[in-house]
Amino acid sequence: MKKEKIGVEGDIIIKNMVNMIKVKLINKSNNPNPSYETTGSAGVDLRAFTEEDIVIKPMERKMIHTGLYMQIPEGYEGSVRPRSGLAIKKGITVINTPGVVDADYRGEICVLLVNLSDEDFAVKNGDRIAQMLFKQVERAAFAEVNELDETERGDGGFGHTGTK
Numbered sequence: 001m002k003k004e005k006i007g008v009e010g011d012i013i014i015k016n017m018v019n020m021i022k023v024k025l026i027n028k029s030n031n032p033n034p035s036y037e038t039t040g041s042a043g044v045d046l047r048a049f050t051e052e053d054i055v056i057k058p059m060e061r062k063m064i065h066t067g068l069y070m071q072i073p074e075g076y077e078g079s080v081r082p083r084s085g086l087a088i089k090k091g092i093t094v095i096n097t098p099g100v101v102d103a104d105y106r107g108e109i110c111v112l113l114v115n116l117s118d119e120d121f122a123v124k125n126g127d128r129i130a131q132m133l134f135k136q137v138e139r140a141a142f143a144e145v146n147e148l149d150e151t152e153r154g155d156g157g158f159g160h161t162g163t164k
Contacts (some may be wrong), residue, residue, distance in 0.1 A: 021073050021134055028108075029067025031126050043081065043131035046111055053122040056115040061095050064129055069111045072134065076103055079133045080111055086129070091117030096132050101132070 025031050034044035048054070049067035056062050072078050080099035086092040093115040111130045115121045123129060153161075 002107055021076055023073070023078075023134065024071035026069040027067060028069070031067065034068065034132065043079075043133040044107065045083070045128040046080065046125045046130045048111075048129050050123065050125050055062065056113060056121045056123065057091070058115055058118050058120070061112060061114040062123075064111045064113055064123055066109045068108060069106065070101065071106065073102060074103045074104045075136060076134055077101060077137050078109070079135050080109075080130050081133065083128060083131055090121055091115060091119075092121055092129075096112045099130075100135075130143055 020150070025033060029047070029049035031047040031049060034046060043111055046066050049065045054062055054064060070078065078101035080094055080101065081097055082093040092113055092115055095112045099112060101109060109132075113123070113129060
């Protein structure tokens with residue numbers, strides 16, 4: 001990470017900040033390796049790996065193979081998320097969004113898609129079906145107590161704060 005000091009009294013801006021982690025990859029598909037489509041992309045696209053088109057009927061869900069196997073560094077996870085274009089244009093989304101790929105998982109990366117539209121959707125080999133972000137994760141150390149600190153909100157949830 002390159003840091004450049006600017007301003008007065010120690011104000012710091014991080015210029016061209018790009019944090020990168022090394023993810024080992026085995027690609028058993030006939031598709032390109034995951035890549036960032038633009039310099040500002042947060043996630044890499046995951047592509048379908050299939051010999052035949054997979055039709056997802058309305059309200060149906062299917063597991064779509066990618067042919068990708070990854071070794072994500074400990075302390076990170078792969079977060080599988082929908083592609084916004086598929087969601088708005090076709091009603092296709094990731095059913096368990098975000099799907100979590102743990103650092104110790106070594107199996108094939110698969111994407112669980114659901115068709116929320118009223119039309120069949122065909123997944124073809126090489127289609128970009130989801131995106132994956134790599135996120136640092138924190139682990140929790142639980143401290144059992146008899147009561148929790150009071151807050152203004154308390155136990156209000158599920159719409160407690162309203163919509164406006």
